[in-house]
Amino acid sequence: MSTFGERLAEALASRGPLCIGIDPHPQLLTAWGLGVDTDGLEKFSELCVEAFDGVVAVVKPQVAFFEVFGSAGLEVLERTVAVLRGSGTLVLADAKRGDIGSTMDAYARTWLADESPLCSDAVTVSPYLGFGALAPALDLGARTGRGVFVLAATSNPEGGQVQNARLEDGRTVAQAMVDEAAARNAGADRLGSVGVVVGATLAQAPDLRELNGPVLMPGVGAQGGTADDVRRLAAGNLKAVVPNVSREVLRAGPSVPALRDAVARTVEQFAFLQD
Numbered sequence: 001m002s003t004f005g006e007r008l009a010e011a012l013a014s015r016g017p018l019c020i021g022i023d024p025h026p027q028l029l030t031a032w033g034l035g036v037d038t039d040g041l042e043k044f045s046e047l048c049v050e051a052f053d054g055v056v057a058v059v060k061p062q063v064a065f066f067e068v069f070g071s072a073g074l075e076v077l078e079r080t081v082a083v084l085r086g087s088g089t090l091v092l093a094d095a096k097r098g099d100i101g102s103t104m105d106a107y108a109r110t111w112l113a114d115e116s117p118l119c120s121d122a123v124t125v126s127p128y129l130g131f132g133a134l135a136p137a138l139d140l141g142a143r144t145g146r147g148v149f150v151l152a153a154t155s156n157p158e159g160g161q162v163q164n165a166r167l168e169d170g171r172t173v174a175q176a177m178v179d180e181a182a183a184r185n186a187g188a189d190r191l192g193s194v195g196v197v198v199g200a201t202l203a204q205a206p207d208l209r210e211l212n213g214p215v216l217m218p219g220v221g222a223q224g225g226t227a228d229d230v231r232r233l234a235a236g237n238l239k240a241v242v243p244n245v246s247r248e249v250l251r252a253g254p255s256v257p258a259l260r261d262a263v264a265r266t267v268e269q270f271a272f273l274q275d
Ligand SMILES: O=C(O)c1cc(=O)[nH]c(=O)n1[C@@H]1O[C@H](COP(=O)(O)O)[C@@H](O)[C@H]1O
Pocket: 021, 023, 062, 094, 096, 124, 153, 154, 155, 156, 197, 198, 199, 218, 219, 220, 221, 222, 223, 244, 245, 246, 247, 248
C-alpha cells in the first residue's frame, strides 16, 4: 500500500504544486448564476470537478459549505469526493475536526476509513484540544495510507492569540504542533503523511525544516497572501509546500476553460517550488 505522502509527492511532481479549494460560498453560487440551494451546490461542484479533476495535484472541498445544506449537501459532497478519488485526484477534506477519545475516533473514521461514504485521501484537523487527542486520526491514517493535515499556524489574524503563545521551553504553540507532526513523520523516506497548515498571510512561519511532511499554505489570493509570501515562509522546505487557492481561482468560473486558465496561471506562479 502506498502512503498518502508518497502519492502526494507524485501528484505534486506531475501536476504542479497546487491545492485548489472547492468553497461554494453563497456569493460564488450567485456569481455563477446558480441558486443558493442544493441544486446550485451540485452544479457548482460538478463544474469544479470538470475543471480540476486530473489537472491539479490536490482538491480541497471545504466541508462547511456542504454541511450548511444538511444531509442533501453532504450527499453532494459524497459524490464530489467519490468522482475525484475515482479518477485519481487527491482529495483533502477540509473539515478541521478536533475532539477527544471516541468522538475523535468517529471523526477519523468519517474521513479516513475505507468504508465511509465520505472517505477522502486526507483531512484537516485541529490540535487545539491537545495534539495527543488527534491520535485516532493519525493512527487510522497510518493504517489506511491516508493523510492528516494539522493546523499549526493558521492564516486568520485571531490565530496568533493561541498559536504564538510560548511554552515553558520557549517554543511557540505552533512550533510544538509542527514538532509533534515531525515526530510522526520520522522514518518516512519520501514525504511523511502528516502535514501541517501554515497560513500564507503570516509574518513568520514556524521552523519547518525537520517536518519531513507536506505544508499546506492557504491564504493566497483572497486573504492577501502572495507567491512571494509562500517563497519567504517556505524557506528551505520548497518541495513539500502546497499552496491552497480557493476564491481567487473560483472567481474565474463558471466557465470551465476560464477556471482551467486560472489554475494554469496559478501553478505557473508557484513553479519555483519545484526548482
Ligand atoms: O485548513 C485550511 O484549509 C485553512 C487553514 C487556514 O489557516 N486558513 C484557511 O483559509 N484555510 C482554508 O483555506 C481556504 C481559503 O480560501 P480562500 O481564502 O478563498 O483562498 C478556506 O477553505 C479556509 O477554510
